[in-house]
Amino acid sequence: MIRKSVVLAAYLLILLNAFSQLKSPEEFLGYKIGTRFTPHWKLVNYFQYVAASESRSVKLQQYGETNEHRPLYLSFISSEENISNLENIRLNNLRLASLAKDKVIPSENTPALVWLSYNVHGNETSSSEASMLTLFALADPKNSQTKEWLKNTVVIIDPCVNPDGRDRYVNWFNSIVGNNYNPRLDAREHREPWPGGRTNHYNFDLNRDWAWQTQIETQQRMLVYNQWLPQVHVDYHEQGINQPYYFAPAAQPYHEAITQWQRDFQVTIGKNHAKYFDKNGWLYFTKEIFDLFYPSYGDTYPVYNGAIGMTYEQGGGGAGGLAADTDEGDTLTLYDRAIHHYTTSLSTIEIASINAGTLVKEFRKYFNNSVSGLVGDYKTYVVKNKPNDTERIRSLMNLLDKNGIQYGTGTGSGRGFNYHTAKEETFDISPGDLIINVAQPKATMIKVLFEPHSKLVDSITYDITAWSLPYVYGITAFASKERIKSNATISSPTPQNNSSEAYGYVISWQGVSSVKTVAQLMKQGIKLRFAEMPFEINGRHFPRGSVVVLKKGNEKFSNNLGLLVGKTCDSNKIMMNAVNTGMVDKGFDFGSSKVHPLKAPRVAMLTGEGVGPNSAGEVWFFFEQQLNYPITLINADDFSRAAWGKIDVLILPDGNYKFLQEKASNDQFVLWIRNGGRVVALENATLQLSKQDWTAIRLKKDDDKDTATKKNPYISLLTFENREKDGLPTTTPGSIYKVDVDNTHPLMYGYPNYYYTLKMDNNVYDFIKEGGWNTGVIKKDNQVAGFVGYKLKTKLKDGLLFGVQDLGRGSISYLSDDVLFRNFWENGKLMFCNAVFLVGQ
Ligand SMILES: [Zn+2]
Numbered sequence: 001m002i003r004k005s006v007v008l009a010a011y012l013l014i015l016l017n018a019f020s021q022l023k024s025p026e027e028f029l030g031y032k033i034g035t036r037f038t039p040h041w042k043l044v045n046y047f048q049y050v051a052a053s054e055s056r057s058v059k060l061q062q063y064g065e066t067n068e069h070r071p072l073y074l075s076f077i078s079s080e081e082n083i084s085n086l087e088n089i090r091l092n093n094l095r096l097a098s099l100a101k102d103k104v105i106p107s108e109n110t111p112a113l114v115w116l117s118y119n120v121h122g123n124e125t126s127s128s129e130a131s132m133l134t135l136f137a138l139a140d141p142k143n144s145q146t147k148e149w150l151k152n153t154v155v156i157i158d159p160c161v162n163p164d165g166r167d168r169y170v171n172w173f174n175s176i177v178g179n180n181y182n183p184r185l186d187a188r189e190h191r192e193p194w195p196g197g198r199t200n201h202y203n204f205d206l207n208r209d210w211a212w213q214t215q216i217e218t219q220q221r222m223l224v225y226n227q228w229l230p231q232v233h234v235d236y237h238e239q240g241i242n243q244p245y246y247f248a249p250a251a252q253p254y255h256e257a258i259t260q261w262q263r264d265f266q267v268t269i270g271k272n273h274a275k276y277f278d279k280n281g282w283l284y285f286t287k288e289i290f291d292l293f294y295p296s297y298g299d300t301y302p303v304y305n306g307a308i309g310m311t312y313e314q315g316g317g318g319a320g321g322l323a324a325d326t327d328e329g330d331t332l333t334l335y336d337r338a339i340h341h342y343t344t345s346l347s348t349i350e351i352a353s354i355n356a357g358t359l360v361k362e363f364r365k366y367f368n369n370s371v372s373g374l375v376g377d378y379k380t381y382v383v384k385n386k387p388n389d390t391e392r393i394r395s396l397m398n399l400l401d402k403n404g405i406q407y408g409t410g411t412g413s414g415r416g417f418n419y420h421t422a423k424e425e426t427f428d429i430s431p432g433d434l435i436i437n438v439a440q441p442k443a444t445m446i447k448v449l450f451e452p453h454s455k456l457v458d459s460i461t462y463d464i465t466a467w468s469l470p471y472v473y474g475i476t477a478f479a480s481k482e483r484i485k486s487n488a489t490i491s492s493p494t495p496q497n498n499s500s501e502a503y504g505y506v507i508s509w510q511g512v513s514s515v516k517t518v519a520q521l522m523k524q525g526i527k528l529r530f531a532e533m534p535f536e537i538n539g540r541h542f543p544r545g546s547v548v549v550l551k552k553g554n555e556k557f558s559n560n561l562g563l564l565v566g567k568t569c570d571s572n573k574i575m576m577n578a579v580n581t582g583m584v585d586k587g588f589d590f591g592s593s594k595v596h597p598l599k600a601p602r603v604a605m606l607t608g609e610g611v612g613p614n615s616a617g618e619v620w621f622f623f624e625q626q627l628n629y630p631i632t633l634i635n636a637d638d639f640s641r642a643a644w645g646k647i648d649v650l651i652l653p654d655g656n657y658k659f660l661q662e663k664a665s666n667d668q669f670v671l672w673i674r675n676g677g678r679v680v681a682l683e684n685a686t687l688q689l690s691k692q693d694w695t696a697i698r699l700k701k702d703d704d705k706d707t708a709t710k711k712n713p714y715i716s717l718l719t720f721e722n723r724e725k726d727g728l729p730t731t732t733p734g735s736i737y738k739v740d741v742d743n744t745h746p747l748m749y750g751y752p753n754y755y756y757t758l759k760m761d762n763n764v765y766d767f768i769k770e771g772g773w774n775t776g777v778i779k780k781d782n783q784v785a786g787f788v789g790y791k792l793k794t795k796l797k798d799g800l801l802f803g804v805q806d807l808g809r810g811s812i813s814y815l816s817d818d819v820l821f822r823n824f825w826e827n828g829k830l831m832f833c834n835a836v837f838l839v840g841q
Pocket of ligand 1: 124
């Protein structure tokens with residue numbers, strides 16, 4: 001009996017031991033990391049397994065879901081003591097940042113927070129594989145080294161920021177790879193099909209979206225990010241297969257708002273990584289290519305929010321497959337790639353743990369400086385609440401809320417930089433104007449987002465160089481060096497709509513919410529009209545483009561019309577303006593021929609191979625997620641198969657269109673336009689149309705090309721070492737220009753007589769002499785912010801950027817700049833809507 005129980009006890013002990021042994025990714029998955037691609041659901045399974053097995057040191061939180069309904073997770077790993085105290089650690093950290101609502105004094109004796117974000121670009125796959133190795137190393141009870149680090153460090157792992165993109169790549173790869181991988185680069189497994197796995201469902205680059213938060217992955221993640229605000233954030237990436245590993249310190253330009261401590265600690269981290277890379281004989285580089293400027297990246301955004309934010313880049317993304325031949329004659333495997341990312345992951349945690357005390361202290365100092373008003377020269381930003389800017393200001397407030405930026409309102413006056421005139425002026429403040437005081441926790445974000453001119457110490461940058469919000473939103477604003485008091489906080493006003501029956505209802509044409517309202521009325525089959533001229537009725541002024549809903553034509557809704565219109569307006573916070581007469585006080589009556597029927601257009605867009613995925617994605621996202629209006633996506637290759645009789649408006653996103661080169665399809669296209677078809681051509685689609693003999697638009701020739709050289713003949717003598725900068729004189733990496741607008745044309749309804757455009761290419765067009773309208777032109781010296789090469793400066797003037805050509809009964813809207821850029825260029829959206837809904841009606 002005794003013997004039996006001893007055996008049983010021994011057996012139980014063995015069982016318990018086997019049970020308590022945490023499985024490595026290899027043991028759990030049944031294959032070694034890097035020998036196969038792990039689909040997202042299996043990645044999630046492993047994270048769930050580890051959290052369930054080591055529940056006292058690992059906590060898993062689902063923070064959201066993607067467009068394709070994949071779950072988004074964060075894993076919190078630390079000592080048992082820290083994990084049991086996690087909520088207090090979080091609250092204390094917010095108190096260190098002066099962002100907690102209570103007045104409790106924070107403790108500096110608290111763990112440092114290290115947040116690791118893997119696989120934001122879906123086809124840069126090695127980092128999610130590495131995330132499992134990192135998790136295991138941290139959670140494994142037998143790993144005494146990581147246990148030591150986790151005493152003063154909480155690690156937050158996002159194993160996959162972009163699951164839809166990752167699975168798009170992984171599912172494709174697994175479906176075409178043979179029994180064995182083929183490292184030859186001409187093998188199809190290295191040639192991803194359109195649109196590639198880099199982006200999310202709507203083909204948005206999630207590593208350009210941190211500040212704007214237009215995509216649901218970002219929105220859900222940033223909600224949690226801003227509740228935690230880590231001291232260290234790493235964004236894992238991949239680059240070309242021949243590139244050595246890249247880690248901090250980052251390249252110039254650094255934004256001037258980045259503190260000395262943030263610069264120094266990047267070096268400390270880089271040196272720690274170098275130690276491991278040197279030991280293994282691995283190649284790496286620092287201080288090149290990846291700069292810290294544009295605020296919407298996974299490195300800069302954390303930096304502007306008090307953290308050490310970094311990008312790490314491994315060679316291999318996209319073309320890497322499971323293994324790839326490199327130029328040096330090596331074979332780069334997924335295993336190598338994952339091990340490198342795993343190594344920097346642990347090295348980051350190690351160095352953060354060694355410096356945890358300083359990280360926390362410096363984090364607190366960063367925010368203390370912010371609330372004390374020590375950040376930036378401008379102390380207050382004031383946004384004027386003009387009558388036609390209600391929607392623009394509402395979207396701005398939404399952006400400020402998303403980033404935790406506080407604002408209020410007040411009265412009085414001030415003096416500051418006027419964004420429109422670029423002059424120092426005095427201004428009055430009225431109730432309803434937004435006052436944003438820089439002395440608050442998010443001071444750096446305010447400086448970066450609002451400052452009229454960001455200083456560039458180096459002109460080679462990876463992204464656009466200007467994003468100052470007053471230009472992005474097209475609002476009237478002042479940047480003041482005075483500290484202006486603001487009183488109460490304000491919230492966006494909700495109009496009170498009265499759904500009583502009336503002769504008709506008027507909707508002012510102001511922005512995306514107006515358009516969305518109108519689009520929803522169209523979808524319900526309600527007949528609409530729009531006014532070509534401004535008018536006044538019941539003492540209210542309505543601008544051009546305002547939409548009128550009349551009983552006449554809508555008889556089938558009998559007495560429900562007011563209710564329907566009211567509900568739709570309410571859901572979009574739009575005034576419905578009931579009127580009891582068709583006779584206006586000023587302008588043209590509703591029965592006039594200057595008030596046009598507004599028909600619901602059947603909209604299609606060309607997409608697929610040859611079309612820019614980002615540009616097509618911007619349009620697709622805008623229709624589905626912002627307007628909620630149907631759009632048919634047609635592959636450009638199927639041009640001749642499209643049901644042309646069922647298309648009223650065709651959108652050509654940025655792209656390269658083969659159908660224009662083939663006579664039969666080109667003729668078919670022109671005939672469709674002549675019969676009433678309306679085209680919206682974006683960016684390079686405009687350039688390609690300018691080469692057609694039937695269009696009225698031509699690229700402007702560069703007459704002044706040699707002026708700069710004439711002034712200084714030595715300017716063209718280039719040195720070899722500066723060869724990367726040689727292209728700069730003729731480029732703009734994204735800067736802001738003021739465009740003069742003809743707002744009497746439907747393309748520009750709802751705009752003042754100017755528009756700020758983000759110029760990202762060198763194209764400007766001749767004025768249209770006949771058969772069209774010069775609705776948006778650029779005059780000389782109209783660049784307002786950002787970097788532009790000196791040669792290009794002489795070219796970008798006296799030309800057209802936005803125009804409309806009439807052709808037969810149809811029309812073509814030429815929008816040569818991206819008016820929907822990353823869905824954050826708020827003020828361009830209305831122009832796009834005008835092109836789709838109003839032009840040619
Ligand atoms: Zn990347």
